[in-house]
Amino acid sequence: MSQVSYYYGxxxxxxxxxxxxxxxxxxxxxxxxxxxxxxxxxxxxxRGFGGFGYGYYRPYPGYYYPVVPVALAAIGGFFLGAAFVW
Incomplete structure (x- = not known):
């Protein structure tokens, strides 16, 4: 299994x-x-609440913060949110 297919899964x-x-x-x-x-x-x-990390803050329904694409081939590490302090 290649690294790309591993991270894709x-x-x-x-x-x-x-x-x-x-x-x-x-x-x-x-x-x-x-x-x-x-x-x-x-x-x-x-983005948290004012940048202090109090979770998601959406000014109105349907508003989303920017979505960032990350290439699967460039991933060097993957951690679940529960594994670190957000």
Missing amino acids: MCCRYKGRKVRITDVAGKEYRGRIVNVDSKYVYLEQD
Whole structure:
């Protein structure tokens, strides 16, 4: 099993959950998985309440924070939200 298919399966399994992903360059992404395709995992970044990390704050229904695509081939580490302090 290649690394890409391993992370693809993992991202599909945890879709909708908060995760922390580290790429091979060491950059860290935190957010909720909103979509996964054959090349990217899409994270809705958690901006917290005023940047202090009190969870999701949506000013009105249907408003979402920017979604960030992360290439599956660039993932170097994957952690579930429960494994760290958000």
